[in-house]
Structures are given as structure tokens and as C-alpha cells.
Amino acid sequence: GAGVSQSPSNKVTEKGKDVELRCDPISGHTALYWYRQSLGQGLEFLIYFQGNSAPDKSGLPSDRFSAERTGGSVSTLTIQRTQQEDSAVYLCASSFRTGTYEQYFGPGTRLTVT
């Protein structure tokens, strides 16, 4: 069975450009999470979606970050006007629902802003 997939696996972009990162969750999982892991740092929660409810955006570090989830499945994380401090591995996870359900992680997208 397919796990969580993310694309691209690596992205190098110039400072100031916009980037889009994609996450395909496990089929049937209604909850989808985005996390960030900066080099040598711990994991940081960014945003989660549960079904058709409004997403919890409380972890987004600035208004340059936004995320969508179309049709309750695929999600896109967009970073506008990228900065060097945005360089990190962006991880997506999905679970059956939010709360007390195991999360399954994708392989991540390594973003480098030059």
C-alpha cells in the first residue's frame, strides 16, 4: 500500500522566489499535518487539516506561509518570497483523524534557499 508521498524531494530556490511543496496523504486519512525541521533543530508544527474543517494555522511562522488541501486529499504548502531561514526539511504526515491516532510521515522535501 502507498504511504505518504511528498514532492519534490529536493528544492533549491533563490531568495525571494515562491515555492510550492506537495503532499499526498494515505488514502482515507482525513487528517494531514505539515511540520518543519531546520538543520540541527527539532521538529516544528506548522499547520494541520482535519476533514473539511478550517485548518489550524497556529504554527505557521509568518504570513508568507500558507497551505491548502483540495478535496480533502492532496495538500500544497506555499512559501512566498522565500528567505534563507526558510531552508529546512518540510515533512508531511497523515492520520485517520486528528487526536489519538498514529501519524504516518512522508519522506520530506528538503528546501534550500540560496
Added chain:
Amino acid sequence: KNEVEQSPQNLTAQEGEFITINCSYSVGISALHWLQQHPGGGIVSLFMLSSGKKKHGRLIATINIQEKHSSLHITASHPRDSAVYICAVYANDMRFGAGTRLTVKP
């Protein structure tokens, strides 16, 4: 003070040793996760606990809700257990510990 504290930060063990990694948290939670991150970066969920104890192979996880504390134990450790182990708590969103880097030497 971080909401999720792990100890130790780094741990080196000889193959076969019994390993314990601790996690303390300061917020009310509905679940606690133990994650394993391999050197290549991939993350695997090992356990999700809301009470008691769970066992999977050589791995055991316990949680004490009253004391806001969880432990991850590895019995008969092996070099392939070398990874970063991350404690995460779910309280409306996920909060993560800084991780424990485990190295098991043959």
C-alpha cells in the same frame, strides 16, 4: 522551559545493553507519540500512547499521565537501533521534544 523535555540528549551504548529514554511534558495531552528518525531523515512512528504501556518487539513504551512522564525502553539494543528518538505530545497540535540521539556500538 520547553513544554516537552527529553533526556538524555545523546546516548551511546554497547550492543546488547538496555536503553531508557525519558520524556517529560508540562501540558495536558490527549496522546503521546514516540518517533524514530533514521540518519537518512525518514521518520517512523513507533508508539502512540494515551495510558499504560505498549510493547512492540524489543521496544517498550510507558506513560504516567499523573506524573506527565513517558519512557521508551529498548531491550537487547543493536547497532540498527542507532537513530534519533523523538517524543511528541498531542494537545490540539503536536509539540516535539528535541530528540535523543542514540548510538549503539557493536
